[in-house]
Amino acid sequence: MNRPDPCSEFVHLPAAEAMLRKVSKGLRGGNVVPYLGTGLAELSNPGVPMNPEDLAAFFAAKVAMPGRARGNAWAAAQYIENTRHRTALTAMMADAFSKPVEPTQLHRLLSMLPLPLIVDSWYDGAMRNALAGHSNWGEIQGISRAGLREQRWYRFYDAAGAEVDSASARSWGIILYKPHGSVAPAKNFLVSDADYVEVLTEIDIQTPIPKEVIVRRTGRSFLFLGCRFNDQLLRTYARQVSKRSSDVHYAVIEPDTVSKNECRFLLEQGVTPLAIPLTHAVEILSAS
Incomplete structure (x- = not known):
């Protein structure tokens, strides 16, 4: 028996535009959580690696990689950590993202x-740069536990970049x-x-997810912008960060760029895929 094509679930124009305008109202009311992927900051032509493939290429330009690590950012980073120490990996990441990314x-x-x-x-700082100058905000970052002797999964930073409790x-x-x-502000990299x-x-079991994130996602929908789900790790994070929130979510994704595995993931997670070019989606969200 033929299974239905999961990519057939895309909402196309003009219905997708109308739906995104409705989502925009929820965003403005604080009822929708924006989940930003690399595609959004990439609109500003940042000059830093803006996806795992670019990051893998950056590592390969610095270090000769064995075959198993070529083209895989996480494996390449592990090879550098194993052969050159964690400090060398952190320094390379800081170099890769040293150019400030202009907020869109x-x-x-x-x-x-x-x-x-x-x-x-x-890993870029575009959203932090956009928030600079505003008050009453702060940042929670996942951290590597390499070398730590304590049970910590994340750190907290205030608007000025100082670590707080x-x-x-x-x-x-x-x-x-x-x-x-x-x-930014402290070069933390998983x-x-x-x-x-x-x-x-x-x-x-959600231990690495900050409690305040768990509290604030409860009952809210997610809007995925500029995200790809072509990597198991990225799918896992999207699934776990949005876990136990609302059962209605949305993603702005161009159907010509996604695989059936990505479509299947969206369908399984209750994410409505809106077939709108990201640049046009930005226009709609900015004007609504």
Whole structure:
């Protein structure tokens, strides 16, 4: 028996535009959590690696990689960590993302909305740069546990970039959550296979997800913008970060670029895929 094509679930224009305008109202009301992928910051031509493939190529340009690590950012990072030490890997990541990424129009819009939670799934600082100058916000970053002798999965930073304790997060109007870490303000990076093995052993029971993120996602829908789900790790994070929230979510994705595995993931997670070019989606969200 032939199975239905999961990619047939896409909502196309003009219905997709109407649906995104409705989602935009929820965003402005703080009822929708934006989940930012690499595609959004890529609109500003950032000059830094903006997807795992680019990051793998950056590593390969610095270090001769064995065959098993070529083209795989996480395996390449593990090879560097094993052969050159963790400090060398951190230095390479800091170099890769040393150029400040200019926030896009949508980053700046999000910084002005009453959003309890913004999730940003890459290492650049574009969303932090957009929030700079605003008050009553802070950032939670996933951290590598390499070399740590304590049971910590994340760190907290205030708007000025100073590390603070977890109690501070409860008072922040906006939490910027960077589950993979970020170059700013303190060069925290989850990037090697070993980093993720530790997280993935407990992520299903949510231990690596900050409690304040769990609280703020409850009852809210997610809007995935500029995200790809062509990597098992990225799918796992999207699934676990949005876990136990609303059962209605949306993703702006161009159907010509996605695989059936990605479509199947969206369908399984209750994510409505909106077939809108990202640039046009930014226009709709900015104007609504």
